[in-house]
Amino acid sequence: MGGELKVTCDPADVGFDAERLRRIDAHFAAYVDDGRLPGWLALVSRHGEIAHLSACGSRDLASGAPVETDTLFRIYSMSKPVTSVAAMTLYEEGAFELTDPVARFIPSFGDMRVYEQGPAAQPTTRPAAEPVRIWHLLTHTAGLVYGFQHVSVVDEMYRDAGFDRGTPRGLDLAGTVDRLAELPLLFEPGSQWNYSVATDVLGRLIEVVSGQPLDRFLQERIFDPLEMTDTGFFIDAADADRMASLYTAGTDGRAVPLDTRDAALRRPRVPAGGAGLISSAGDYHRFTQMLRRGGELDGVRVLSPRTVAYMTRNHLPGGADLEEFGRPVFAEVSYGGVGFGLGFAVVQDAAKTRTLSSEGEFNWGGAASTVFWVDPVEQVTAVFLTQLLPSSTHPIRTRLRQLVNQALVD
Numbered sequence: 001m002g003g004e005l006k007v008t009c010d011p012a013d014v015g016f017d018a019e020r021l022r023r024i025d026a027h028f029a030a031y032v033d034d035g036r037l038p039g040w041l042a043l044v045s046r047h048g049e050i051a052h053l054s055a056c057g058s059r060d061l062a063s064g065a066p067v068e069t070d071t072l073f074r075i076y077s078m079s080k081p082v083t084s085v086a087a088m089t090l091y092e093e094g095a096f097e098l099t100d101p102v103a104r105f106i107p108s109f110g111d112m113r114v115y116e117q118g119p120a121a122q123p124t125t126r127p128a129a130e131p132v133r134i135w136h137l138l139t140h141t142a143g144l145v146y147g148f149q150h151v152s153v154v155d156e157m158y159r160d161a162g163f164d165r166g167t168p169r170g171l172d173l174a175g176t177v178d179r180l181a182e183l184p185l186l187f188e189p190g191s192q193w194n195y196s197v198a199t200d201v202l203g204r205l206i207e208v209v210s211g212q213p214l215d216r217f218l219q220e221r222i223f224d225p226l227e228m229t230d231t232g233f234f235i236d237a238a239d240a241d242r243m244a245s246l247y248t249a250g251t252d253g254r255a256v257p258l259d260t261r262d263a264a265l266r267r268p269r270v271p272a273g274g275a276g277l278i279s280s281a282g283d284y285h286r287f288t289q290m291l292r293r294g295g296e297l298d299g300v301r302v303l304s305p306r307t308v309a310y311m312t313r314n315h316l317p318g319g320a321d322l323e324e325f326g327r328p329v330f331a332e333v334s335y336g337g338v339g340f341g342l343g344f345a346v347v348q349d350a351a352k353t354r355t356l357s358s359e360g361e362f363n364w365g366g367a368a369s370t371v372f373w374v375d376p377v378e379q380v381t382a383v384f385l386t387q388l389l390p391s392s393t394h395p396i397r398t399r400l401r402q403l404v405n406q407a408l409v410d
Helices: 018-033 076-092 107-111 134-139 153-160 173-181 198-210 214-223 237-242 281-292 305-311 396-405
Strands: 039-046 049-060 072-074 113-117 124-127 246-249 255-259 278-280 338-340 345-347 362-365 371-375 380-385
Touching: 018 039, 018 049, 018 396, 039 281, 076 134, 076 198, 076 214, 076 281, 076 305, 076 362, 107 173, 113 153, 134 198, 173 198, 198 214, 278 281, 281 371, 281 380, 371 396, 380 396
Parallel strands: none
Antiparallel strands: 039 049, 039 380, 072 278, 113 124, 246 255, 338 345, 345 362, 362 371, 371 380
């Protein structure tokens, strides 16, 4: 990451009350004190200035190593906005239209079928009336699922095919996506919203369109231009000690180790554009600043302002929100009043969200309880990083919004 991560202003100079900002630390320190979280890092900025930066607890409970400003975290689904931005750089070059069928680039998507009824072993399906299109991937309206969801016969079929929290053995990204295309869709493309592997398919589409492996494309289009030197699908051995360990909630509510950091040292066979990235607070802060500034940071333009504005408006049909148009998602937050754009959730009715926020805020989180948002109304960005699966364990995201927004006093 370019430069040391630190507070860059007096909070009062950008409209924050410093004493009120410290409520963030007091609140989430209790999560560490009682064992609910191993450790965390919180970053809040306004107008591009970092007004609050704090860390608490351990990046590894066994060694007692603390969370530090350069700690590396698995960001899981916070990878999705990165991959979506990467895809839209190709869109800006005229490489495809959002209405193009995915099958134009990935032929295995040319004969999709939709689940109707029956058990996973003998389902009844019908030909899809509508092709899966690129905008369906970006908006999670393709009819794809996640195998770990455990809510439908289709996600059971995903698990049976090797798509639980991983991918079938022996396949690369191309083979993985072709295997996904053999499974039925949960619904007709465009007719509902369901959180899914769609962004992984989008990563493969990027490879086909660009002629480059996904990791290289992200490096050249996103990470290098934005000086995101800590972000990628794996880490070097020299950085192993910076990596936070992964935890889950035990029966007593305390964080217990889930695995070691060793897996992060290996280049993945399948680079998952939807969930595979590792990053740092400083790197993801730079990504949010590029978005807040309409696609540009430090003189480097990644996207046009109009493209960013288009991506961060609600694209669900009829202006519906996720509760009206979507299947249940595994998170602790309500999605009333929240729509979905091209890679981001978008607040469209702040009162209906029942959480202090601004209409137009766009955001997403990751499975290990991480979250970010960009508030273009208040010019505020926030990044919260920890490593606890699943994200629905504690009400981190709603509480963080309360605590950040109550500290704005200008």
